[in-house]
Amino acid sequence: MGQRVSLFVTCIVDQLFPKVGLAMADVLERLGFEIDFPESQTCCGQPAFNTGYRAEARTVARHFLDTFESSPFVVIPSGSCTAMIAHHFADLFHKEPETLARVHSLEKRVFEFSTFLTQVAGVEDVGARFDDIVTFHDGCHALRELGVKDAPRRLLARVRGLELRELSPAEECCGFGGTFAVKFSELSGAMVRTKVEAILRTGARTVVSLDSSCLMQIQGALSRAGSNVRTIHLAEVLASR
Amino acid sequence: MSSEFHQKAHETLANANLQLAIFTATGRLKDKRVEAVGPDQLPDYQELRTQANAVKQHAIDNLDHYLELFERNVAARGGRVVYCKDGTEVSDFILALAHERGAHLVVKSKSMTTEEVDLNERLEHHGLESVETDLGEYILQLAHQRPYHIVAPALHMTRYDVAEVFTRRLHVPNETVIEKQTALARSILREKFLAADIGISGANFLVADSGAVVIVENEGNARLTTSAPRVHIAVAGIEKVIPRAQDLATFLKLLARSATGQLLSVYTSFLSGPRRPGEIDGPDEFYVLLLDNGRTRLLPDKNKRQSLFCIRCGACLNTCPVYRRIGGHTFPWVYSGPIGAILTPQFMGVQQEPDLPFASSLCGACGEVCPVKIDIPKILLELRSDVKKAETRDKQNRLEKLSFRAFAWLMTHPRLYEMAGKLLRSVGVPSIQAGPLRAWTSQRDLPPLPDRSFREMWRRR
Numbered sequence: 001m002g003q004r005v006s007l008f009v010t011c012i013v014d015q016l017f018p019k020v021g022l023a024m025a026d027v028l029e030r031l032g033f034e035i036d037f038p039e040s041q042t043c044c045g046q047p048a049f050n051t052g053y054r055a056e057a058r059t060v061a062r063h064f065l066d067t068f069e070s071s072p073f074v075v076i077p078s079g080s081c082t083a084m085i086a087h088h089f090a091d092l093f094h095k096e097p098e099t100l101a102r103v104h105s106l107e108k109r110v111f112e113f114s115t116f117l118t119q120v121a122g123v124e125d126v127g128a129r130f131d132d133i134v135t136f137h138d139g140c141h142a143l144r145e146l147g148v149k150d151a152p153r154r155l156l157a158r159v160r161g162l163e164l165r166e167l168s169p170a171e172e173c174c175g176f177g178g179t180f181a182v183k184f185s186e187l188s189g190a191m192v193r194t195k196v197e198a199i200l201r202t203g204a205r206t207v208v209s210l211d212s213s214c215l216m217q218i219q220g221a222l223s224r225a226g227s228n229v230r231t232i233h234l235a236e237v238l239a240s241r
Numbered sequence: 242m243s244s245e246f247h248q249k250a251h252e253t254l255a256n257a258n259l260q261l262a263i264f265t266a267t268g269r270l271k272d273k274r275v276e277a278v279g280p281d282q283l284p285d286y287q288e289l290r291t292q293a294n295a296v297k298q299h300a301i302d303n304l305d306h307y308l309e310l311f312e313r314n315v316a317a318r319g320g321r322v323v324y325c326k327d328g329t330e331v332s333d334f335i336l337a338l339a340h341e342r343g344a345h346l347v348v349k350s351k352s353m354t355t356e357e358v359d360l361n362e363r364l365e366h367h368g369l370e371s372v373e374t375d376l377g378e379y380i381l382q383l384a385h386q387r388p389y390h391i392v393a394p395a396l397h398m399t400r401y402d403v404a405e406v407f408t409r410r411l412h413v414p415n416e417t418v419i420e421k422q423t424a425l426a427r428s429i430l431r432e433k434f435l436a437a438d439i440g441i442s443g444a445n446f447l448v449a450d451s452g453a454v455v456i457v458e459n460e461g462n463a464r465l466t467t468s469a470p471r472v473h474i475a476v477a478g479i480e481k482v483i484p485r486a487q488d489l490a491t492f493l494k495l496l497a498r499s500a501t502g503q504l505l506s507v508y509t510s511f512l513s514g515p516r517r518p519g520e521i522d523g524p525d526e527f528y529v530l531l532l533d534n535g536r537t538r539l540l541p542d543k544n545k546r547q548s549l550f551c552i553r554c555g556a557c558l559n560t561c562p563v564y565r566r567i568g569g570h571t572f573p574w575v576y577s578g579p580i581g582a583i584l585t586p587q588f589m590g591v592q593q594e595p596d597l598p599f600a601s602s603l604c605g606a607c608g609e610v611c612p613v614k615i616d617i618p619k620i621l622l623e624l625r626s627d628v629k630k631a632e633t634r635d636k637q638n639r640l641e642k643l644s645f646r647a648f649a650w651l652m653t654h655p656r657l658y659e660m661a662g663k664l665l666r667s668v669g670v671p672s673i674q675a676g677p678l679r680a681w682t683s684q685r686d687l688p689p690l691p692d693r694s695f696r697e698m699w700r701r702r
Binding site: 009011013014015016017018019021022025037039040041042043045047048049050051052053054055056057059060062063088091140141143144145171172173175176177178179180181182183184185186187188189190191192194216217219220221223224 | 247250251254562563566567598599600601602603604605606608609619622625626627628629641642645646648649651652653655658662665666676677680681683684685686687688690691693694695696697698699702
């Protein structure tokens with residue numbers, strides 16, 4: 001068997017978009033990785049952290065650290081959850097040197113899915129076929145906190161039958177923002193409607209992203225606008241053949 | 242504030258003309274900035290940001306030293322530095338000086354710091370006429386509004402709005418041609434400049450090693466304000482001090498590009514002391530009022546004190562998807578947009594404006610464009626935590642706190658977490674039409690629920 005890789009599927013994929021997790025596992029297995037799903041995994045704690053509840057976020061983060069202590073690689077189908085672990089766990093434990101050392105060790109082992117494929121697995125062509133016109137939505141945390149911009153595009157460029165049309169403007173937030181989407185729902189709704197307009201202008205039939213949370217927001221607005229454009233996670237595109 | 246903020250946001254979102262005005266104006270500034278800092282125009286842009294951040298960090302960490310140095314150098318050139326704790330001390334000083342000099346008319350150039358302490362209202366309350374001479378600020382003064390934007394104060398107004406304000410306040414015929422509106426304001430303001438006894442300006446930079454006040458502007462009104470009247474008073478926040486004149490090489494390259502996409506603003510004035518013998522221009526008296534007004538409250542926190550690095554370029558407003566929709570007047574204080582969302586709670590206290598740090602999707606665009614690299618998203622997150630710690634125990638707050646306690650408990654008990662998920666899917670989310678879910682469905686549809694969670698499917702695979 002190949003290198004062992006632990007999946008952290010995130011709570012949103014686990015509960016709402018299980019196919020994304022399965023697709024990610026398929027792609028990784030196809031590339032020869034041995035997949036491990038630690039059953040005690042739940043959430044990275046971001047909802048509590050972003051709402052200002054640091055003690056609660058710390059509790060969940062500690063659970064995460066325990067769960068993935070021995071994993072050589074943790075692969076995550078989300079830029080946002082990866083950024084939480086790789087950038088914000090350290091803020092939560094800055095007063096606990098021992099835990100902080102564990103966090104720093106973990107930071108090097110967690111990877112957003114597209115980054116793992118291009119940087120660790122060293123692949124761009126995963127042998128996928130997806131006959132469709134798609135556009136790509138850059139999730140803000142993948143883009144600005146992790147600096148992920150090229151990896152998903154390089155992967156999409158090698159998918160047979162796929163035509164990528166870029167959004168203009170490309171780097172605008174979809175307006176999800178976790179609890180922001182419900183605390184400021186009208187504003188969040190205005191933001192996603194602008195995103196939907198940009199998507200429709202491309203003429204694409206499918207929106208691809210690295211984050212199921214953005215896609216849930218965008219799909220909800222597309223559907224509310226009566227559009228039949230669908231949203232799909234990059235892992236699902238790469239798993240199809 | 243909560244309901245007022247939501248109400249104003251709602252009104253702005255519902256006003257199609259206003260939405261278009263804000264979106265167009267900020268979009269233009271945003272695009273110009275992107276071009277002006279692009280790799281072909283400013284190849285060392287990122288290095289300049291790093292440098293600017295380092296200089297500001299050093300200046301703020303050694304604020305006492307540089308303020309004293311600045312004060313000594315101003316005095317050496319015949320000027321005087323006055324420390325002011327708050328707006329009352331600023332207006333008390335100006336009113337006393339005006340009284341001694343028999344002054345009746347003040348001309349003002351654009352200054353967010355004076356807006357911060359409502360200086361015009363304070364002066365006019367005591368019978369001292371104070372006239373804004375920046376065109377946008379002049380329009381707003383006539384309209385009795387506060388600035389909509391740090392750099393472009395009347396960004397939300399169309400030329401038709403301006404025509405209406407001029408007609409109503411100046412009793413002139415309705416004139417919608419922009420050049421003619423400008424000419425009208427210019428002719429009125431020219432008389433004010435000539436008659437004014439005192440000129441009040443802000444300051445973009447206070448240069449410690451040379452005792453100079455540096456002001457950047459495009460209209461030339463600041464230059465007239467600071468040189469035509471007999472007395473010049475610059476009002477500046479204490480955080481505006483930078484160590485050396487040569488640091489301006491970094492800041493001036495960044496400021497105009499970030500603000501308006503210009504390589505440099507039309508005028509950059511270096512003002513140090515009153516007119517010296519043999520000079521033909523300049524005031525007889527030169528004062529710099531250094532305002533605290535809450536700034537020192539930010540110093541103890543090593544991370545959050547970076548909020549004081551701000552050079553007021555407005556780039557974060559122009560790029561912010563929230564500001565671009567809810568506009569400047571929705572924000573509770575003179576500073577709007579992302580920088581306002583971090584400054585206001587820190588100046589006023591987090592309990593005063595508890596919703597403000599939450600009015601962000603944390604997209605990070607503000608931090609990306611900040612020329613002095615203030616980590617605005619990180620400060621927003623810290624302020625959110627501060628708000629929760631300081632929060633009152635009313636019913637809604639308690640319910641939220643309880644929910645997050647339950648969340649943390651559930652997320653550390655994987656079996657119960659799995660059961661809770663199953664329960665949710667069997668009951669069906671659409672049947673729970675309360676709170677957050679109702680807020681969600683007010684704007685968008687819910688995703689269809691899968692039959693099984695990932696972990697259940699994984700076990701069956």
